[in-house]
Amino acid sequence: MVTISLCMIVKNEEAVLARGLDTVKDIVDEINIVDTGSTDRTVEIAKEYTDRVFFYEWTGNFAAARNESFKYATKDYILYLDADDVLLEEDQKKLKALKETLDHSVDSVSMFYNAGMDSYGNVTLRYRRNRLVKREKNFKWGGDVHNYLNVFGNIINSDVAVTHKKIKHAVSRNLSIYKTKIERGDTFSARDYFYYGNELRENGHPEEAIESYDNNIAMEEGWIEDKFYACINKADCYRHLGDTKKELESLFQSIMFSKTPRPETCSRIGYNFQQKKEYVHAIYWYELATKLKPDTNQWSFSYPAYSTWYPHIQLCVCYDRTKKYAKAYEHNEKARAYRPKDPSVLHNKSYLEKTYGFGSEENQED
Numbered sequence: 619m620v621t622i623s624l625c626m627i628v629k630n631e632e633a634v635l636a637r638g639l640d641t642v643k644d645i646v647d648e649i650n651i652v653d654t655g656s657t658d659r660t661v662e663i664a665k666e667y668t669d670r671v672f673f674y675e676w677t678g679n680f681a682a683a684r685n686e687s688f689k690y691a692t693k694d695y696i697l698y699l700d701a702d703d704v705l706l707e708e709d710q711k712k713l714k715a716l717k718e719t720l721d722h723s724v725d726s727v728s729m730f731y732n733a734g735m736d737s738y739g740n741v742t743l744r745y746r747r748n749r750l751v752k753r754e755k756n757f758k759w760g761g762d763v764h765n766y767l768n769v770f771g772n773i774i775n776s777d778v779a780v781t782h783k784k785i786k787h788a789v790s791r792n793l794s795i796y797k798t799k800i801e802r803g804d805t806f807s808a809r810d811y812f813y814y815g816n817e818l819r820e821n822g823h824p825e826e827a828i829e830s831y832d833n834n835i836a837m838e839e840g841w842i843e844d845k846f847y848a849c850i851n852k853a854d855c856y857r858h859l860g861d862t863k864k865e866l867e868s869l870f871q872s873i874m875f876s877k878t879p880r881p882e883t884c885s886r887i888g889y890n891f892q893q894k895k896e897y898v899h900a901i902y903w904y905e906l907a908t909k910l911k912p913d914t915n916q917w918s919f920s921y922p923a924y925s926t927w928y929p930h931i932q933l934c935v936c937y938d939r940t941k942k943y944a945k946a947y948e949h950n951e952k953a954r955a956y957r958p959k960d961p962s963v964l965h966n967k968s969y970l971e972k973t974y975g976f977g978s979e980e981n982q983e984d
Contacts, residue, residue: 619717620693620694620695620722621647621648621693621694621695622646622696622697622750623646623647623648623650623693623695623696623697625652625691626649626650626651626652626699627651627652627653627680627683627686627687628651628653628654628660631656631660631701631702632658632659637704637783638699638700638702638703638704642697642710645705645717647693648668648670648692649667650691651664651687652674652683652690653674654673654674654675655675660701672686672690674686678795680762680763681759681765682759684765685758685759688757691753693753694753696751697750698749699780703781705781709778709779712777723772724772725751725755725769725771726748726751726773726774727748727750728747728748728749728773728775729746729749729779730744730745730778730779731747731749732779732780732781732782735781736923736957738956738957738959738960740922740923740926740956741922742923743919744920745918746915746916746917747767748769751767751769755771762795763792763795763796763813764792766809793818796817807839808839808840808844809841811831811834812840812844812845814830815831815834815851815852818830819854819855824858824859825855825859827851827852827855828855828856831849831851832848832852835848841918843875843917843918844918846875846918849869850868850886853866853868853872856868857890862894866890869886879906881910881924881925884906884929885904885907885925885928885932887903888900888903892935895939897939901933901937904929904936905933907928907929908925908929908930908952910925926956927952927960931950931953931960931963931966933949934946934953943970943973944976946970947970947974950966950967950970951967
């Protein structure tokens with residue numbers, strides 16, 4: 619059976635550190651924690667779990683800090699987590715089973731990263747990351763922010779998921795890192811333009827974000843998945859600015875990179891038509907979204923809401939507007955399966971049952 623070193627970088631994580639360590643302490647063989655300047659009880663808490671607590675002066679570079687943490691690993695494989703990551707009970711069992719059966723020829727194991735969850739337990743953002751890597755390969759982190767692990771060799775995809783349970787958000791922290799890169803005169807890669815666009819969008823600068831996304835799209839280099847989401851995120855910026863025409867153009871532009879429509883595109887196109895009260899067109903795109911399921915081997919971002927409860931609740935509205943009330947009720951019930959206490963879903967249910975008698979044996983047809 620392989621052995622595993624857990625490696626973490628932390629700073630002022632007293633609120634979440636124990637929660638995360640409790641979910642992996644009985645699975646890993648070694649815990650290495652690198653503190654980058656905590657002023658709270660983080661170090662004290664870390665020492666309750668391991669005597670392998672190290673200190674590193676923060677330089678503003680996450681990749682450098684992560685590479686530092688990897689230096690302390692001594693076991694066969696390295697598992698890295700952030701302080702606000704956890705393994706849910708089912709995933710703890712899966713990781714234990716993986717550890718017992720993993721072939722030593724594997725260089726890296728990818729796992730799902732559930733980066734967002736709603737209050738009903740639905741995953742809102744998921745993607746894959748190389749999460750368990752062979753120590754002797756000496757893989758290195760790159761990137762000032764939104765780091766990536768340069769992995770190669772024998773890589774396998776697992777069904778283990780790491781779940782992110784953030785309780786705070788570092789507002790503008792990443793944006794300032796990119797601003798510093800610009801001030802230094804650094805040359806931006808296609809990846810830099812994509813993530814800089816994301817930071818601008820999330821911090822309320824849609825016009826600048828659009829420019830950065832267009833820079834990404836214009837470059838021949840760069841991951842095709844980043845270019846797809848550059849189009850999607852650019853469309854969101856145009857919607858925020860009230861330019862529905864350019865929003866729609868950006869959404870159709872995304873299909874140039876995905877080749878076939880994805881739920882994230884279809885639901886947004888549906889909403890664009892819905893806002894213009896073109897309900898027949900909206901219904902077409904929402905229905906298509908419900909039929910498209912994400913590829914479990916997909917490495918890029920996946921937003922399950924756009925193929926599950928979201929298009930169903932919007933179909934309820936669109937079918938109601940076109941007087942197809944049974945269809946409206948049907949889709950609202952499908953949305954309710956995902957979000958049983960959502961106020962909008964419960965309002966629709968009450969309205970359709972009281973007005974048209976759904977929920978009883980009567981009035982079940984259009």
